[in-house]
Amino acid sequence: MSDEYDLDAGPDPATFAAATAEPDIDEAADDPVYAVGVGPGNQEYLTPRGERAIREADVVVGFTTVVEFVEDLTDADLLTCGYKDEAEALEEFGERVAAGESGTAVAMGDPNHSGYQFVGKVQDAVEQASTSPDSQARQDAVESEDPEIPVRVIPGISAIQMAASRARTPMEDTEFVTLHKSGDLESDMDRLVDAVTDDERHLLTLPRPYDRMPGDIAATLLEAGADPDLEALVLEKLTHDKEEIHRFTLGGLSEHAGGNGPDETPFSDLVVLAVRQPV
Numbered sequence: 001m002s003d004e005y006d007l008d009a010g011p012d013p014a015t016f017a018a019a020t021a022e023p024d025i026d027e028a029a030d031d032p033v034y035a036v037g038v039g040p041g042n043q044e045y046l047t048p049r050g051e052r053a054i055r056e057a058d059v060v061v062g063f064t065t066v067v068e069f070v071e072d073l074t075d076a077d078l079l080t081c082g083y084k085d086e087a088e089a090l091e092e093f094g095e096r097v098a099a100g101e102s103g104t105a106v107a108m109g110d111p112n113h114s115g116y117q118f119v120g121k122v123q124d125a126v127e128q129a130s131t132s133p134d135s136q137a138r139q140d141a142v143e144s145e146d147p148e149i150p151v152r153v154i155p156g157i158s159a160i161q162m163a164a165s166r167a168r169t170p171m172e173d174t175e176f177v178t179l180h181k182s183g184d185l186e187s188d189m190d191r192l193v194d195a196v197t198d199d200e201r202h203l204l205t206l207p208r209p210y211d212r213m214p215g216d217i218a219a220t221l222l223e224a225g226a227d228p229d230l231e232a233l234v235l236e237k238l239t240h241d242k243e244e245i246h247r248f249t250l251g252g253l254s255e256h257a258g259g260n261g262p263d264e265t266p267f268s269d270l271v272v273l274a275v276r277q278p279v
Contacts, residue, residue, distance in 0.1 A: 012120070012183065013116070014117045023150050033097055033104070034103075036053050036105070037110035037111050038069055039109065039157045041237075043069065044239070046156065047155075053154055054073050058077065059076055060079065061081070061089055061090060061105050061106070066107060067080045086121070090122060091128075094126045094128060098132070109157070117182060119153060126151060159206070160204055163238060166233070168276075174204055175195030175196075177203070179205060179212045189212075192205055193221060205272070210259065210262060210264065214234045215253055215256030216257045218253040218254040218257065219254040222251065228250050230250040231276040232252075232275050235271065235274060236267060236270060237271075250275065
């Protein structure tokens with residue numbers, strides 16, 4: 001995925017990350033980059049395997065708000081970023097991995113729930129750096145006839161799993177839709193509408209700050225014919241000291257629709273929306 005990513009035209013890094021299955025593990029030769037899900041933000045929910053990948057890394061990359069949750073677990077160099085400087089941080093990360101350092105990228109929750117765009121960007125940065133003519137990884141690859149440094153995902157505990165537990169919405173009876181990604185959300189919105197209005201399944205969704213927050217999703221569901229009396233839970237800062245569960249009807253929640261910034265919604269960016277069907 002060497003093309004520059006455009007939110008509307010693509011290529012979508014998530015598609016790149018999901019294009020093929022991970023290669024088989026070769027314990028003798030494997031020296032992968034890890035993409036670790038750090039959990040919902042409370043270190044008690046970070047898996048031991050994820051903690052080891054962070055602890056043993058030479059360099060760790062991730063969004064500042066994610067790295068802050070695990071920075072005390074490692075002596076690695078920390079490459080932190082936001083959306084504006086993400087490309088630069090990942091380029092440096094890729095170059096250092098290609099030079100022979102061990103690398104771990106960290107993402108909130110579980111990358112399999114809402115982090116494949118980040119995984120794809122990490123994978124692309126590693127691939128671009130390791131195949132450059134002057135990289136140590138490229139020279140090693142020529143000798144070994146194996147041109148790739150694998151990126152392996154270490155799953156984490158997702159806020160979605162925590163929300164399913166708090167809301168008592170078993171995953172086999174629930175539709176999960178993430179809106180926590182860049183780009184067009186039309187097909188995702190269609191899927192969550194169908195789940196609630198046609199399939200009558202519970203819904204768990206990760207809103208997108210701040211243009212598709214819980215109130216906006218509730219308003220969309222009502223416009224599509226959903227029952228305004230359905231129970232809607234906004235689960236905020238799960239596992240954190242300030243965890244809070246806000247309980248509404250779908251109609252009541254829709255009163256919080258509108259706005260595009262943190263000052264225009266009563267909820268933070270660490271929320272999950274659960275819409276429960278009658279049981």
